[in-house]
Amino acid sequence: MAKTFNTSDPLSFPILIGDIGGTNARFSLLVDAYAEPREFPIVHTADFPTVDAAIQAGVMDKTSLQPRSAILAVAGPIRGDEIPLTNCDWVIKPKDMISALGLEDVVIINDFEAQALAIANMPDEFREPIAPRPDTMVASRVVLGPGTGLGVAGLVHAEERWIPVPGEGGHIDVGPRTDRDYQIFPHIKTIEGRVAAEQILCGRGMVNLYNAICAADGIEARPFEPKDVSHAGLDGSDPQAVETLSLFSTYLGRIAGDMAMVFMARGGVYLAGGISQKILPALKKPEFRAAFEDKAPHNALMQSIPTYVVTHPLAALAGLATYARTPLRFGLALDGRRWRD
Incomplete structure (x- = not known):
């Protein structure tokens, strides 16, 4: 050892x-x-x-x-x-x-400890704000990264030091809230009967979500790879892919908001990884922030927390x-x- x-x-x-x-x-x-x-x-x-x-x-x-x-x-x-x-x-x-x-x-x-270390002092040129908020607090932060999987880590500020907190947050349960969610979720592939965040919020998860939307709509899914879903969603050429990016942003916003409350991340929430950068236009639409802030009775707290996409290569x-x-x-x-x- x-x-x-x-x-x-x-x-x-x-x-x-x-x-x-x-x-x-x-x-x-x-x-x-x-x-x-x-x-x-x-x-x-x-x-x-x-x-x-x-x-x-x-x-x-x-x-x-x-x-x-x-x-x-x-x-x-x-x-x-x-x-x-x-x-x-x-x-x-x-x-x-x-x-x-x-x-x-x-x-x-x-x-994701390494990603947490990175956001301790990320220059403005490498962080793209989503719905800009004042960034004046030296306080705990969170980083999430949809990629091959879904990585999550906290960064706690205590005694003038930054303390990264790793975990397996990408494997927490997620569930439906809206009527549309209830139509789609029965078609999402599960892991031993449960829908984990990583079943939706990663590359293969994006395809899982697209296929589930197609199944809910009663149409045959196109044989898309993750990049195909994101491209078709961004250029509007496939309605189900457009909805996939919208719901991907919504579900990522929900999980990001949950993690922000767990860590009381007044210092900000950072989205890392290649997928976040590629779908930045979708994340800048209202869905991500709306889901992030929708944490009654703490909506006002959530509105005060800044969110960013990390663009450092x-x-x-x-x-x-x-x-x-x-x-x-x-x-x-x-x-x-x-x-x-």
């Missing part, structure tokens, strides 16, 4: 930084605390049998400056010395990684780099998540 460390024991430079999702893995190399990270081409997880092979081919073979440490954000819970990913066949084995890649130190955190890597440079700014628990040679 991993040893016990604390955030005052920094990683040794150069530091390999990685964001490993279900579909893609992104890597950069941070030479020192003042350098800009050196980025490497995106790696498709399906192209490599293991993360070690991907790092060797995608990073090690492309630089003469070899990393001494690594901090990786992965899509899945971190327990023990073997870490299976939620939406990918890779199993992260930090001890093997140290041996195979010649590293001294490996830290593994949840992918490598937000998770930026968050990890910020932590690697200034670990004392963050209360990142490393017990059971750090391995050393």
Whole structure:
């Protein structure tokens, strides 16, 4: 098992930084605390049998400056010395990684902890407001990211530090509220009989929702991929796809509002990931904010909380780099998540 460390024991430079999702893995190399990270081409997880092979081919073979440490954000819970990913066949084995890649130190955190680290100090140029609200409070925040799955994390501000709070919020239950919801929900694919948020609010979830809408309307669904649904919904060429984006925005607004209340996220709610960026025009329509604020008896509170879409192309890597440079700014628990040679 991993040893016990604390955030005052920094990683040794150069530091390999990685964001490993279900579909893609992104890597950069941070030479020192003042350098800009050196980025490497995106790696498709399906192209490599293991993360070690991907790092060797995608990073090690492309630089003469070899990393001494690594901090990786992965899509899945971190327990023990073997870490299976939620939406990918890779199993992260930090001890093997140290041996195979010649590293001294490996830290593994949840992918949405990295997104939470990123929103601690996200520049205005990389956050697009949805229904602009005053942003004056240094207070707790929430980040949600519909992508291969639905990631959720909190960012609590306490004792002048930012503390990321990972979880599996993408697997909470969602249910119907309106008459139209009740027509559609019986057709949504379930997981052992329940509709989890991730069954709707991710790439495959968008297709599930589109197919359910078509079934409710008594028509045959077109063989759409997620990008087809979003394109047809945005350009108006398919009525069911248009409604899919409208309801996707509504359901995302409901979940975002729920998370905002759980964390009392007066510092804002951030939507991360590629899907949020691609459907930004739909999210800027009234449905998202209306659902977000519809939390009686706390509508006034919800109206005061700002919401953003993160537009930074490598937000998770930026968050990890910020932590690697200034670990004392963050209360990142490393017990059971750090391995050393």
